[in-house]
Amino acid sequence: MPHTLTRGALPLAAATTLLGGLLALGSPGRADAAVPDTIPLTITNNSGRSEPVYVYDLGTQLSSGRQGWADADGVFHAWPAGGNPPTPAPDAAIPGPAAGQSKTIRIPKFSGRIYFSYGRKLDFRLTTGGLVQPAVQNPSDPNRDTLFNWSEYTLNDAGLWLNSTQVDMFSAPYAVGVQRADGGTTTTGHLKSGGYSGFFAALRAQPGGWGNLVQTRSDGTVLRALSPLYGVETGALPANVMDDYVNRVWQKYTTSTLTVTPFADQPNTKYYGRVSGNVMNFTNSAGTVVTSFQKPDASSVFGCHKLLDAPNDTVRGPISRTLCAGFNRSTLLVNPSQPDATTADFYRDAVTNQYARAAHAQMADGKAYAFAFDDVGHQESLVHDGSPRQAYLTLDPLS
Template identity: 80%
Template sequence: MSLAAAAALLGSLLTFAVPEPARAAVPDTIPLKVTNNSGRGEPVYVYTIGTDLASGRQGWADANGTFHAWPAGGAPPVPAPDASIPGPAAGQSKTIRIPKFSGRIYFSYGRKLVFQLATGGLVQPAVQNPSDPNHDILFNWSEYTLGDSGLWLNSTQVDMFSAPYAVGVQRADGSTVSTGHLKSGGYNAVLNGLRAQSGGWAGLVRTRSDGTVLRALSPGHGVGSGVLPASVMSGYIDRVWQKYATQTLTVTPFADQPGTKYHGRVSGGVMNFTNGSGAVVTSFQKPDADSVFGCHKLLDAPNDAVRGPLSRTLCAGFNRSTLLVNPQQPDTSAANFYQDPVTNHYARLIHGQMADGKAYAFAFDDVGHHESLVHDGGPRQAYLTLDPFS
């Protein structure tokens, strides 16, 4: 994931991290139960990597949840310490502990991941880069934040759809919730759906030389690597810009503030948003497919009270193709999503095969709460379940 995309996604996670009523303090570490239901025979390796919230330092945690800061990097990057934790065998479970981090929980099959340290810190795997040392490794990751306000843990497809898994949390009251499970046959249904979708979408599926399907790239990475045409969303984007040259797009960005509305009209090729007083508060150039899929560049979303929330809403509307049929945004009804022939078919297929319909198929899939995220302010235990490849 690019730094911009990572920041956007982390921002979407941290928007939930608001203070909650006083309760028993969240401990420094909590148990994470990793269950291997994959049916695969290869060894599994697990990694807990991120930023230690107490110190702000980047590093990794061992199986006991103990933080280890990364040593200095280099140019060119140098090998990072081995942060791998042996995972459970097929049909088995293993419990480790995760600390108060904002970071990722990686897991890989068959081979350990290759992490390197540059002068600016850890070099994360770049799934879209064929020359990345991790390109031919079957792996995936979850993102989490554990802090004094609780746990936020997701399953994400923002960068790729790959080794299936689900996440869960045992709440303070003892109940358990989970998300991220595919329907029976859902893994192959997503891949076959991409292969059958005309217009270059089949090129997102990446296969190893031995025939193993490694992943399907997100469409943003597909555009960036040239396998998905840069014009793949142009037909829809052009129609949106034409529509709102003569009509008004009304955005109510905060569900708990229904009186806060902004009004968008296209003039001179630019969509200008005005507030209730008629003053222009921000403007957007007509985006391209990369901006839409990545929710960045021409749809940049700063962490502010106006442009960021508007950009998030536009991003969701473009990816879900709801902007033409509903001038009142955000449209949060899943029944209205992905109905236009020009849409984010990657997101459409993934959501369609999720058992609960929830996914993080693009950075701001949390608009309207359609994201695959579990949260609790007093978590007893977290769960990571490696699911079957079927």
């Protein structure tokens, strides 16, 4: 995917990779006649809100690599050239269903996002490098006071991958679903009864600045909670919020070994981590150092980047993904063999990703994409089918 469709400064390609590697999950080169050029997406508005809903299907056309939007019939429209300063993008809004109603549109073979907003349209701009998407961690972003959210998806010749995501923010709730070739339906993303307000209450009750992640409108409407990565970047969370845990991990593995088995289908591929000074070195079974990590800070942990960068390779990336999950879930001290698949171990330490803990706790099935590599151990809120008949997006109550 071209690195031009940007969310603030982050390419959508990077965002999609962070959200579990949707592009890597299905190769566009794999032919499967069962996947048509477009499939129906039924949007159901169970929000209970009276405002109009606007829907957008934005992304990269897989057949051409061009970036643009799709209309309600699934017809692709390339973005025109942008400017500097950014110029307004064409109006790509599709009128959504009223409260209590459903509307079906068609989505094409894309890798991108389905946005929805309540009450007002989103403000998209085009730079010379592509589309600038909402970045509400910036107080001057024109979408800061709009209630909106989005889902990530890839539809290609190998099938559909569709998720609900909280990697950037927790906001207007929704669930995703896919009707499989056998006629059955898989769904994920629904909150428990009272889960929306319960999430925000949990953050506000957590000491240490976690309540500062919550953004409200001047009329009192709760709009969202920023991810802890953006909390650190904006100063809402202290930069040292994870230091105590990271220091304890570093101390433990100075005198013991952390074993990482990154591939579930390759149990004999193991890497062994030991700390020396400020560096954790990983060796393979032959004792050769294959990669090393500096002691990460909170931004590296919450963003699974910088000092925990995860390139798309077969060694460092898989190890980094595992470390990222272990730090966010605070399992590295309770289990020296990672990844830890025992959900009872997750988020038990006093120093942990409280945002992710609250998000998973309020999900009806416990699944969420609350940080970049929340798919480690299959904890992500993702649906997939190789021959999808129908996709679903359900807008849930804000209660």
